[in-house]
């Protein structure tokens with residue numbers, strides 16, 4: 780039932796978290812190919828394996844059973860798990876993807892999200908909700924924090940590979956400060 784195991788070369792557990800729209804799925808696919816690791820898309824996995832406690836009718840989403848989620852990955856030695864709850868899963872490397880809120884907004888609108896869901900996620904990125912959660916209770920010894928704004932998926936994947944090899948990758952991001960004091964790159968507004 781599980782994806783085929785890798786060819787026994789690398790033992791590596793990578794988790795990739797971030798606000799919806801930051802590019803988790805896209806970059807994960809690139810990395811899974813490059814590293815030959817099985818890829819778990821958590822939004823799908825949580826439904827398929829019923830790793831939830833209930834369904835939130837108002838928010839139209841499952842309430843994740845984080846203990847069950849952790850248990851699912853407990854015995855697995857090599858994987859990439861991506862999703863906005865990935866930071867609950869113990870791993871060797873946790874990647875936090877960030878993206879300028881204006882860009883999050885554009886991408887989620889394109890995806891056809893409701894206005895309410897767009898606003899909720901844009902605010903969440905602005906306030907660094909997921910990043911703060913991930914940094915406050917680290918489930919991984921190594922954390923890469925990447926500002927994906929203006930970077931291609933290939934460039935982001937390359938940074939992650941460098942991070943895995945040992946380079947420190949921790950971009951300075953403060954969207955609130957940008958909003959108050961102006962961005963260095965105001966053209967995109």
Ligand code: ADP
Pocket residue numbers: 797798799800801802803804805806886927930931932935
């Ligand atoms: P997530 O999994 O975090 O919700 P996706 O990988 O689904 O994000 O990407 C959301 C949208 O943004 C998709 O349309 C995707 O093609 C696009 N996208 C992802 N990464 C980038 C990038 N680095 N630059 C430009 N567009 C991107």
